[in-house]
Amino acid sequence: MTKSIRIALFSILGLMLNACGIPDLTSKQEDTQLPGTYGSGASHEGSSANLRWNQLFDDPNLLQLIDVAVKNNKEVNIMMQRISVAENEIQARKGAYLPFVSLGAGADGQKVGQYTRNGAVEENLDIKNGKAFPSFLGNFSFGLFSSWEIDIWKKLRNATEVARLEYLASMEGRRFLITNLVAEVAQAYYELIALDNQLENLEKNIEIQQNALEVVKQLQFYARTNSLAVKRYEAEVAKNTARNYEVKQQITVTENRINYLLGRTPQAIQRRSSDFMNSKPKVLAVGIPSQLLKNRPDIRQAEFELSAAKLNIDVARANFYPSFGIKAGVGFEAFALKYLINTPESLAATIAGELAAPLVNRNAIIADYKNASAKQIQAAYEYEQRIINAYTEVSNQLSNIANLDKDFERKGSQVDALTQSIEIASQLFKSARTDYLDVLLTQRDTLEAKRELIETKLKQYSATVELYRSLGGGWRDIEDIANVASAEGEGSSGQLGPRR
Known part of the structure; x- marks a missing residue:
């Protein structure tokens, strides 16, 4: 063996031994364990997360708003450009290991x-x-x-795979954005309808109080009551008329918020408000908790980010090798x-x-390697955190829906009783068997009870929408609307029906 060959072999051996001085770092294995069920009372036969939004919402006005929002929302379009950047990064890294x-x-x-x-x-x-x-x-x-x-150590190929995983994570990020957007538009739409009902309730109450005011004035004319009753009714009418304008302003703000989500300037929102109080939110099947790992885009996004973080450790480790x-x-x-x-x-x-190969002053390489390890542990914790958060959100909404059903039933009975008491109090007042304050307070209590009943109905719809979002629904038909990544899942495994 010639001297030059021996020198070359010893040099290679020295470089290989140098690579052995890689720091020992810890990593974290993610914990994806979830309870088997959400508890008693939940439907476990399939998940309504597989439903497309046109299967959940039957209001054509709301469906049209959601379609426009998915197409025109500025955040969605910004996310599309981020996805394009991630896709281009794959091409750039793929070319790095070619001649x-x-x-x-x-x-x-x-x-x-x-x-x-x-x-x-x-x-x-x-x-x-x-x-x-x-x-x-x-x-x-x-x-x-x-x-x-x-690329002996697969550093460049692993870097390309990291770019691919980051691209898939950005796709899931867009789906998560769509899920939240659908929920936001639906909740704002139901809030707008609830405000319409609040306005109608308020105007009816004002009309009742104005009629009562005329009655009190007539009774004063015949000396059967005094001016104090007249002034109290005038003040009540003025107070509710002022609140009328407040509700109208809330309607304007809510309409503008919907238009913002739709990516357009303020304009009137077409809606159907007349049957709101008689309608019932649909029942959603929640399936089993483990389905969240597949259905929730934010969990899938965290999963891809964790896989990319694991590969980044291999990329950083390869920098120690020749x-x-x-x-x-x-x-x-x-x-x-x-x-x-x-x-x-x-x-x-x-x-x-x-x-x-690096021989002296490898501080930067060691720091990158430690950072890659720390980011992997961070990604594992974030993955676990999103899983726990998803389970908690679904559990909270299931409890919320059950309690709101009971709350609405009790408030409905309260409104019925107070509505009947208005007529009784008015007749007693006309026959001088009760004071005008009893009539006034009964009207005020009825108005407040109806307002709370409408708010409870709104909370019922909001809870259903939030449960749909928490299950991971709302993104499966974006391919048909936005012409992007193919939607996963086919058909529906969840059963819908009116809530009893």
């Missing part, structure tokens, strides 16, 4: 000093027929040049243009191999 080939040409001139090494050589060197070297020597060249890093590269070139080179394409005199070629 780079370029075509180049160059021209330069040089005059060396006579008492330099090159100058001394030129002084005693003929190039042809005894002619002296030119004092100003040119250099012209063109050819193909190539460089290629051999890198192997090959450089080659072929072309023509001459000191004068007239000789440039002479073959084989001006034909030039080069090929070289490179072997390099």
Whole structure:
């Protein structure tokens, strides 16, 4: 074995041993364990997360608003550009482990000093027929040049896979954004309808109180009551009329919020408000908790981010190992243009191999490696956190829906009783068997009870929408509307019906 070969082998061995000094770091295995059910009373036969929003909502006005929002919402369009960036990153990293080939040409001139090494050589060197070297020597060249890093440790291929996983995570991020957008539009729409009902209730109450005011004035005229009753009724009418304008302002603000979600300037929102109090939210099947891992886009996003973080550790570890590269070139080179394409005199070629590994001052590489490990642990905790959060959200809404059903039933009985008491109190007041305050307070209590009943109905719809979002519904038909990634899941495994 020649001396040069032994030196080369010992150099390679030294570089390999240098790579053995990689710090020992800890990693975290994610915990995806969830309870088997959400508790008693929940439907476990399939999940309504597989429902498309046109299967959950039957109001055509709401469906049209959601369609427009998914197409025009600015946040969604911004997210689409982020997805394009992530997709381009895959292409960039994929090209990194392929050979780079370029075509180049160059021209330069040089005059060396006579008492330099090159100058001394030129002084005693003929190039042809005894002619002296030119004092100003040119250099012209063109050819193909190539460089290629051999991806022995899969660093470049792993980096490409990281980019692919990050792209998939961004796709899930968009789906999560769609899920939240659908829920926001639906909740704002039901809030708008509830405000319409509040306004109608308030106007009816004002009309009742104005009629009562006229009755009190007539009774005062016949000296059966005093001016205090008249003033109290006038004040009550004025108070509710002022509140009337407050509700109208809330309606305007809610309409504008919906238009903002739809990515357009303020305009009237078409809606159907008349049957709101008689309608019933639909019942959603929640399935089993483990289905959240598939249905929730934010959980799937965290899963892809965790996979990317794991691979990034391998990428960072590969920086400790030697890198192997090959450089080659072929072309023509001459000191004068007239000789440039002479073959084989001006034909030039080069090929070289490179072997390099960090030996001294590896602080930056060690820091990157530790950071990659820390980010993997962070991603694992975030993944677990999103799983727990999803389960908690579903559990909370199931309890919320059950309690709101009972609350609405009790408030409905309260409103019925108070509505009947208004007529009774009015008759007693006309026959001078009760004071006007009893009538006034009964009307006030009835107005407040109806307001609370409408709010409870709104909470019922909001809880259903929130449960649909918490289950991971609302993104499966975005392909049909926005012409993006194919929707997962087919059909519906959840059963819908009116809530009893």
